[in-house]
Amino acid sequence: MSLARAVVSHLVDSYLAALAAADIEAVLDLFADDGVVSSPLYGDLPANEFYPLLFADTAQSVLTLRKTLHDIDGADATVAFWFDFAWTLADGTPAPFTAVDVAELNDTGRITHLHIVYDTHPIRAAWEAQQQLSSTSA
Template identity: 55%
Template structure:
């Protein structure tokens, strides 16, 4: 299978599981020690991140905009998924955004690390009001 086809297949599987809030489906794409780095939730094990995300979500509609693949400076495979995340928070508040998820893959093609990259200027306040708790802020003690 070509790298482009693998990238598209993984991107499609990831977005489908994410949109359906399929915890086991999304976790099946991760290595056992898979980790997520999120601007709202901070760094945490994949299971913890997606469990909390799905509790904080009412619904979402995801639109794939593109994929990119390459490698880290250490030679690990990378896949970036650019998509529109039309997110509705648990209380019904709309919090849509464009996002790039950068996936560092292991030798078996499982997600070892996932870095979520987007501008939180509009999403962070809505998230904090909806969840009634502060979001993660790098450097905050």
């Protein structure tokens, strides 16, 4: 498979825009039907389960792309994008971090598996506190 660089750029730009807008439909359109997300906080989940959870935990997201890296000429296309995620949790707590997302793509350019990589230590306590509040108010 060989995906054009323009397709990769569109994928990354579309993903970050959908993430910032908390647009579930737009983000899921970038995934294969059986796409999976591996997240340090949420674990391994189907994309259609992960994003509703993430967006429910989010008041605001501001994303700033640093760099895109890709291997699109081989049989298994892979795109990595390094970005700053100025995340504000649903309770208003800032939880910013820098991440690298590694996307494995199928032959149509849709994400089959997204691996999210970042250090959770600086934000884990705030995220866990919000999870406790959410579970007691439910």
